[in-house]
Amino acid sequence: MLAFMLFTASVGLLVLLIIRRFFPSSSSSSSSLSNSLAPAPAPAGNNRSALAARSGSGLEPDARPIQRLLILYGTQTGTAERFARELDDIVRKKFATSPMKLDVETVDMEQYESRAKAGELANEPFVVVACATYGDGDPTDTAMGTHNYLVKDLPDSLESGHEHEALKGVTFAVFGLGNTQYEHFNAAAKALDKGLDALGAKRLCGMGLGDDDNDIEEDFRKWHESTLMPALVDAGFAGGVDQSKPSSEAAEATLAVPRSLDIAKEDKEANLSTIVASAASFYGTASHRVDATKVVARRELYTYGAGDANARSCVHVELDASALSTANSGSSTPLYETGDHVGVFAVNDDKVVNAYLKRFQLSANSVVRLLRPADAPNALEGPHCTAPVTIQTYLSRFCDLLSFPKKGVLMTLAACCKVDAERVMLLRLSSPEGKGDYKAEIVNKQRSLLQVVTELAPSANVSPGVLLGMLPKLQPRFYSISSASSRHPKHVHITCAVVSHDTPGGRWHDGVASTFLANVNVGDRVLAFIRTSTFRLPSSAATPLLCVGPGTGVAPFRAFVQARVDADERKREELDSPRAASGAAKSMAKMSLYFGCRRLSAEHMYEGELRDAAAGGILRLEVVSSRDGATAPHRYVQDLLARPEDAAAARKALLKDGGHLYVCGDAKHMAADVHRTLVGVLSSGDDGLRDAAEAETWLASASKSGRYQRDVW
């Protein structure tokens, strides 16, 4: 009872704090388009404005010594950026009364790359990095340049014995954003932490490892409250409150971010290219050319009969991407290379968009321009598109409508609730104490924002500005291009498994991009870009290939097969004689492909062309299905690889003949299972390596040299 009373009292305090934060001076409600929840005041000056105040304003210069902190972030979907900006805000508030002048700067690692390369980092006294891990334990695309420079290029460029001096005046802390479901949990952050240490920088405190499979916001809150802040205080940052007692105000500062956008009415919607241009920079695609491609083919790859209860769908889509290459022209650079990815900007399903329009009483055809609030220019997230668009377009193209809301969004919703019980419930879900409930009710049930409002907060009166400010941006989805650039220089092929399932929260979930691709028609326009990958064929066709690609993991291997068939044909043409032709065929090493699916009768995609390549001597195709027999044990690609004959062939190809090893597809289970099997395969037999440890070392070294490559997601 006492605990409940204490909880209720603390929630009451939190409610007051939130109301104070969102309605600082009056209690005016916010039903008009442009007057939504009042935004929080702008952070107390950023680096640039502080400098300006010192230099040209005529004010007395601030003579206090400067306490500088650089915060870097590497993000793909925005969480690391949000954490970095929250940290910026917290540090400014916590040390606001410092006798030193605070100079906090928060920068995207992509933007920092040239400064890092110019040697600026060495002059930074304190650096905090928040960086996410993607791919096969890699940094995000945007962080890659700075990350590689610090972890590899800079140490490589230094004279031996002097590596430890490069950053010796720097004190740093790293917070990693990852997910324990992946084999290389937080690998990018760990590599950066190690790399900075190796360059002589001093650790301010232990690294934080956020787990997005659980409660990453809570991981971050705990880390900065109980590890980072005390370390900053110990290091000389002064003027803060006692960190040993984290206050609910500190928690509130972390979670409740201003999320209201200003909305200006416009007459006419911008054309698509203006919309794309205005939006592209918000997707971290600055280095990619985003443009409209044209659908030239779409077909279903699975052959389930109508009414089959097990039926699933996987589509093959061909995009004429000439627009991307024309835009890139001026040089003879090919549009893409075999093994690259294509990024697709999907459009939300109309049913979902209409449900949002209805619940939040939005007028679909109103043309609006969304703006950061004038009095909060540094507000956390700006609009995802600044061109004039209809509300329908904004919701359809730019907003992630189906992912579950983060805790900050629940805090904002709480402030919109008219019914106390709903507000209390949302506040509990977003509080550190409610961590378990948040996981059970929001994460595990995969409740969308609409579901949360409908099921948990029907009284919430959410204005358009708040709604549009709360919705995260819709991320582009990547697909491993399943065509070879030699055969289809202007077209990219996509092999996409359609995501469609019931969620534990009782919602039928159709994956945004896969559903979009499943429904495109020939002639439709799809916004896309090419993303360069490192998944590459060896330069010599005489190198044997061992490829493992179950499900849609077969995509890049279909492209590899096309490339090898084309290379073989080119060679035959060059030699132009039957005898020489057979010699050419001999010099082409075999490609072994392990493909797996649930039911071979329905899911053996691209069977015809793969069998043709096998008949032509280019390919050895091994297939397995996991659910064909009603009672048979499930069998997977790794079971094929472990068969004695296959294991012996793999050892010969890899250990004796200098072959390359490729794995593509599911990162969470398959890639790790295949890796384990390979360790066993390579360390068995008379011709194998001594033991598992030696096999692991061999694979690590093959991975470094590019002989073992994984394209996993």
Ligand SMILES: Cc1cc2nc3c(=O)[nH]c(=O)nc-3n(C[C@H](O)[C@H](O)[C@H](O)COP(=O)(O)OP(=O)(O)OC[C@H]3O[C@@H](n4cnc5c(N)ncnc54)[C@H](O)[C@@H]3O)c2cc1C
């Ligand atoms: C490098 C790479 C290559 C891929 N190749 C293929 C392929 O060849 N064939 C195939 O079928 N699938 C591929 N995928 C998976 C594909 O990108 C989509 O995740 C899949 O189609 C489901 O998307 P959806 O929108 O339909 O599902 P949804 O359920 O709407 O989205 C899936 C979830 O993943 C998140 N998500 C998806 N993509 C990203 C991203 N890039 N960054 C951050 N979060 C993301 C979404 O936010 C959402 O939570 C690949 C993924 C990657 C990263």
Ligand SMILES: Cc1cc2nc3c(=O)[nH]c(=O)nc-3n(C[C@H](O)[C@H](O)[C@H](O)COP(=O)(O)O)c2cc1C
């Ligand atoms: C396609 C994909 C690949 C990922 N790969 C990894 C990984 O290899 N290791 C890891 O720890 N986390 C991985 N993650 C989890 C992200 O790092 C995590 O969700 C993080 O919070 C994202 O941060 P961001 O929003 O700043 O991009 C992956 C997530 C996705 C969607």
